[in-house]
Amino acid sequence: AQKVTQAQTEISVVEKEDVTLDCVYETRDTTYYLFWYKQPPSGELVFLIRRNSFDEQNEISGRYSWNFQKSTSSFNFTITASQVVDSAVYFCALPGANNLFFGTGTRLTVIP
Amino acid sequence: DSGVTQTPKHLITATGQRVTLRCSPRSGDLSVYWYQQSLDQGLQFLIQYYNGEERAKGNILERFSAQQFPDLHSELNLSSLELGDSALYFCASSVGVRASYEQYFGPGTRLTVT
Numbered sequence: 001a002q003k004v005t006q007a008q009t010e011i012s013v014v015e016k017e018d019v020t021l022d023c024v025y026e027t028r029d030t031t032y033y034l035f036w037y038k039q040p041p042s043g044e045l046v047f048l049i050r051r052n053s054f055d056e057q058n059e060i061s062g063r064y065s066w067n068f069q070k071s072t073s074s075f076n077f078t079i080t081a082s083q084v085v086d087s088a089v090y091f092c093a094l095p096g097a098n099n100l101f102f103g104t105g106t107r108l109t110v111i112p
Numbered sequence: 113d114s115g116v117t118q119t120p121k122h123l124i125t126a127t128g129q130r131v132t133l134r135c136s137p138r139s140g141d142l143s144v145y146w147y148q149q150s151l152d153q154g155l156q157f158l159i160q161y162y163n164g165e166e167r168a169k170g171n172i173l174e175r176f177s178a179q180q181f182p183d184l185h186s187e188l189n190l191s192s193l194e195l196g197d198s199a200l201y202f203c204a205s206s207v208g209v210r211a212s213y214e215q216y217f218g219p220g221t222r223l224t225v226t
Binding site: 044045046047091098099100104 | 114145147154155157160167168170200202204210211212214215216217218219220222
């Protein structure tokens with residue numbers, strides 16, 4: 001079965017600091033995707049990225065970057081120069097046959 | 113804005129009652145997923161519909177049911193409500209039937225059972 005572990009329950013950083021959110025996954029699939037979602041205080045779930053296991057190149061989108069390492073079964077998310085608007089709960093997710101399996105989330109608080 | 117709409121945004125009801133949550137997927141998306149988010153269970157998959165047909169069931173209680181209509185909107189019916197059913201209910205949509213497609217979530221319906 002699919003499993004996602006986000007060991008960091010809560011992280012606090014001061015604005016402009018870089019922060020990395022960890023995601024470790026377990027799957028027996030040979031090819032798979034991984035997702036990150038953001039849940040701001042308003043409650044909605046915002047899609048951030050979907051990554052294919054074939055592609056281990058780092059993905060960068062503005063201040064966001066993702067590091068995918070199959071050797072350690074990790075798909076970590078880094079926010080550079082964090083801002084207060086980055087305060088949210090971030091979820092990593094792994095698709096099963098029919099649905100996404102979510103980690104327990106990491107609550108990020110960016111202090112001004 | 114994900115393009116997925118959910119109504120109502122908030123719902124407060126009493127134990128034993130029945131409620132209906134509504135979801136309209138993004139234009140062009142055929143799959144609708146329902147998830148429940150509670151403090152103790154996290155994000156749990158309930159059920160998936162694809163093009164009007166039920167495709168997969170997760171941790172959905174027998175008191176809960178859902179359907180997807182010809183116009184592709186979906187409704188989640190919760191009956192004989194209990195205090196433990198209080199949660200945030202999300203609908204998500206995607207273009208394909210597999211869970212590996214990008215799933216876009218609606219704003220959620222916050223259900224409070226008193």
